[in-house]
Amino acid sequence: MVRGKRFEKTVSPRLTVGNGWPVSPRHVICSRRNMLAPRTLSAMTPDKQHEHSKPHHDRPHRHHYDAEMLSVEEARERILSYFSRLDPVEVDLIDALDMVLAEDLVAPFDVPPLPNSAMDGYAVLSSDLVGASASSAVELPVAFTVAAGALPEGPLVAGSVVRIMTGAPLPQGADAVVPFEDTDELERRAKGDVDAQDSIGIKLTAKPGDNIRAAGEDIAKGEMVLKAGTRLRPGAIGVAASLGRGTVRAYRRPVVAIISTGDELMTPGEPHQPGKIYNSNAYSIAAEVKRYGGIPKISGIAKDTIESLQERLAGALATADMIVTSAGVSKGDYDVVKDVLAKNGAIALWSVRMRPAKPLAFGTLNGPGGRKVPHLGLPGNPVSAMVAFEQFGRAAIHVMMGRGELPKPTVQAILDDPVNNFDGRRVYARVIVYQAPDGVLRARSTGTQSSGALTSMAFANGLAICPDDVSKMEAGETVTVEMLDWPEDVFPHR
Numbered sequence: 001m002v003r004g005k006r007f008e009k010t011v012s013p014r015l016t017v018g019n020g021w022p023v024s025p026r027h028v029i030c031s032r033r034n035m036l037a038p039r040t041l042s043a044m045t046p047d048k049q050h051e052h053s054k055p056h057h058d059r060p061h062r063h064h065y066d067a068e069m070l071s072v073e074e075a076r077e078r079i080l081s082y083f084s085r086l087d088p089v090e091v092d093l094i095d096a097l098d099m100v101l102a103e104d105l106v107a108p109f110d111v112p113p114l115p116n117s118a119m120d121g122y123a124v125l126s127s128d129l130v131g132a133s134a135s136s137a138v139e140l141p142v143a144f145t146v147a148a149g150a151l152p153e154g155p156l157v158a159g160s161v162v163r164i165m166t167g168a169p170l171p172q173g174a175d176a177v178v179p180f181e182d183t184d185e186l187e188r189r190a191k192g193d194v195d196a197q198d199s200i201g202i203k204l205t206a207k208p209g210d211n212i213r214a215a216g217e218d219i220a221k222g223e224m225v226l227k228a229g230t231r232l233r234p235g236a237i238g239v240a241a242s243l244g245r246g247t248v249r250a251y252r253r254p255v256v257a258i259i260s261t262g263d264e265l266m267t268p269g270e271p272h273q274p275g276k277i278y279n280s281n282a283y284s285i286a287a288e289v290k291r292y293g294g295i296p297k298i299s300g301i302a303k304d305t306i307e308s309l310q311e312r313l314a315g316a317l318a319t320a321d322m323i324v325t326s327a328g329v330s331k332g333d334y335d336v337v338k339d340v341l342a343k344n345g346a347i348a349l350w351s352v353r354m355r356p357a358k359p360l361a362f363g364t365l366n367g368p369g370g371r372k373v374p375h376l377g378l379p380g381n382p383v384s385a386m387v388a389f390e391q392f393g394r395a396a397i398h399v400m401m402g403r404g405e406l407p408k409p410t411v412q413a414i415l416d417d418p419v420n421n422f423d424g425r426r427v428y429a430r431v432i433v434y435q436a437p438d439g440v441l442r443a444r445s446t447g448t449q450s451s452g453a454l455t456s457m458a459f460a461n462g463l464a465i466c467p468d469d470v471s472k473m474e475a476g477e478t479v480t481v482e483m484l485d486w487p488e489d490v491f492p493h494r
């Protein structure tokens with residue numbers, strides 16, 4: 001078995017807390033469960049990046065680290081308060097897969113519509129077969145044949161049988177069907193008298209109801225079959241079809257505009273230029289939007305200027321239900337996303353106690369006609385962007401599609417590799433969950449856990465969670481893993 005590399009211990013040269021106060025790693029690496037212990041004031045020295053409220057203190061002081069950074073749950077709750085279910089629309093049935101039904105589906109008729117045969121065989125009156133057995137078949141005349149889709153020529157007359165195919169309506173007067181296997185049909189065929197066959201030997205007795213599907217056995221006329229709010233999985237799509245529905249009303253899929261920011265970005269398909277990188281975020285995020293049922297609209301690349309981003313946004317704001325940008329949310333010189341949010345909308349939060357993806361912007365942008373369009377500003381690092389989208393963008397799509405907030409399905413697995421937590425954030429470690437020969441689920445690292453290494457997401461099927469107050473999880477410990485590729489409603493909640 002191929003084992004992944006150990007989780008990398010990548011202590012950054014200068015760690016910061018709160019609004020950018022640097023502290024030495026020695027103060028943030030702590031033993032299990034004391035992550036939130038007070039830090040010494042002397043550990044914190046102001047630096048140029050410090051963007052604190054004014055007037056400012058002239059001596060180093062402690063920042064309210066916990067108040068400034070939101071937990072994943074707090075951030076998600078705040079973000080979701082900006083979203084609600086979108087309008088219902090009439091959609092072609094097949095396009096409604098995984099959408100949420102916005103109407104009750106009540107059966108206008110019985111399904112199946114008539115009593116019919118569950119087997120290819122002979123419709124009989126069971127009382128005609130008393131004493132039938134393999135050694136003494138009861139021979140009866142065959143009145144006629146009824147095929148699926150046809151109606152019987154007439155009722156079954158006692159003392160005769162009707163040849164009947166699966167799904168064909170039962171003639172009146174018949175109360176059971178005997179399958180071909182329990183007749184001498186095969187022997188007669190072998191003798192070549194199939195066409196001339198006007199009687200049949202039946203080798204088994206029957207009880208009333210044998211091999212008959214009653215009218216309305218699956219769905220009775222007037223029954224509420226699928227309630228509004230049901231997620232249309234393939235079986236439900238089939239049921240809607242069996243009720244004759246070519247279209248259904250379902251909550252609209254959100255249009256999610258995706259704008260990448262960064263002077264370094266090129267579009268995949270373009271020839272490679274020195275010093276540039278391909279815009280992978282737009283594609284990984286668009287794929288996630290699609291996976292969760294939304295309609296992604298890759299809306300190009302903005303340069304690292306306020307004007308360029310505003311220009312890109314103008315087009316997206318007209319049609320999108322949500323705007324997702326990547327990069328430009330940290331503290332670098334060219335990080336303009338939050339400036340645009342502040343200028344053309346309102347910032348709701350930024351900074352979440354998670355790794356990867358601490359810097360995060362969320363707010364609303366002013367769209368045409370006073371419309372406030374929610375904007376999720378993802379970090380630029382490709383893994384951070386995906387993990388942040390998984391935690392926040394995914395939930396927003398579910399809410400807009402009428403599914404409510406669906407928690408990610410999790411499994412418990414045994415770690416093959418340790419997970420380090422340097423600075424009291426919740427760690428989402430990329431892992432491959434696999435079933436060991438003893439049947440136990442185990443989780444091994446996908447290798448480097450750098451937030452720039454997108455292969456760590458590509459190879460992973462889950463995100464192993466190291467809680468924020470645990471500084472290290474050892475190999476052999478049980479860990480909770482959010483499964484990336486499982487649908488959220490894989491198990492009902494009760």
Ligand code: AMP
Pocket residue numbers: 260261262264265277278279280281282326327328329330332379380381382452
């Ligand atoms: P930033 O948030 O702008 O500081 O970007 C953080 C890192 O993510 C940098 O290494 C960027 O080059 C990289 N990055 C930003 N946007 C993208 C993108 N769309 N696709 C791939 N990498 C990106």
Ligand code: MG
Pocket residue numbers: 261262263304327328332334380
């Ligand atoms: Mg940048």
